[in-house]
């Protein structure tokens with residue numbers, strides 16, 4: 001029995017959701033399941049390539065819906081969960097009882113643990129630490145910018161490795177560990193230790209670089225790091241450096257995409273009526289009300305900068 005689990009790649013909540021799904025599935029649905037993991041990335045083009053759903057069961061966690069008849073399980077909490085209105089319609093008509101969506105949850109980790117417990121009798125108690133940190137990290141519920149940027153807690157260090165390690169197999173390797181071990185134990189694993197010291201050093205350097213690059217005006221921090229290998233930078237650095245800023249708009253690049261990231265300072269109360277997911281949807285992106293992004297093709301640098309500057313200008317007026 002093969003179960004294909006597609007999860008939001010390079011994301012602590014995505015990996016944690018896949019871990020909780022796997023443990024839930026093994027304990028409550030089929031003890032003999034063999035899991036195969038596929039990390040999904042928001043790309044400018046269609047994310048689900050033909051042949052993605054090749055399991056006896058196919059699940060998507062913490063990522064967009066697919067109307068494929070092969071998809072048997074779905075859990076998501078993103079406001080922009082549906083690529084097309086027909087997908088939303090398809091989901092509304094689903095009667096499988098195995099597809100779940102609630103954008104009011106701060107993390108898919110907590111959403112999945114809650115549904116699995118309430119509807120399928122899963123005991124999520126052994127995973128309480130993972131659920132707690134999934135919600136803190138994905139929901140930006142750190143007590144201070146220093147806690148979010150200082151990376152003293154095992155969960156924040158594992159999140160750094162998942163987000164930034166140059167190893168496509170990192171999340172698939174860590175998901176079974178996240179399902180069974182404590183975060184302190186996972187931090188000590190050789191695969192984590194192989195990358196952690198270098199990534200922490202790069203993180204410290206990135207704070208200095210971003211300090212030089214950031215332009216903070218009228219409550220909006222703008223920065224462009226497309227010429228540097230900085231995708232996967234810590235998204236709380238803008239508010240650590242500029243605690244009074246309400247929003248940040250950043251442009252970064254990797255070999256596969258140029259990304260415009262738009263965020264709200266989690267330690268401030270934003271004005272009512274501003275929805276960053278809706279703002280980014282106008283440019284083909286999406287996300288959540290307080291944090292969203294637009295992914296463009298690797299050749300779309302000029303357009304990405306133009307979109308980022310437009311969004312920054314619009315936010316400065318709030």
Ligand SMILES: [Mn+2]
Pocket residue numbers: 008013014062077106107108138
């Ligand atoms: Mn999430």
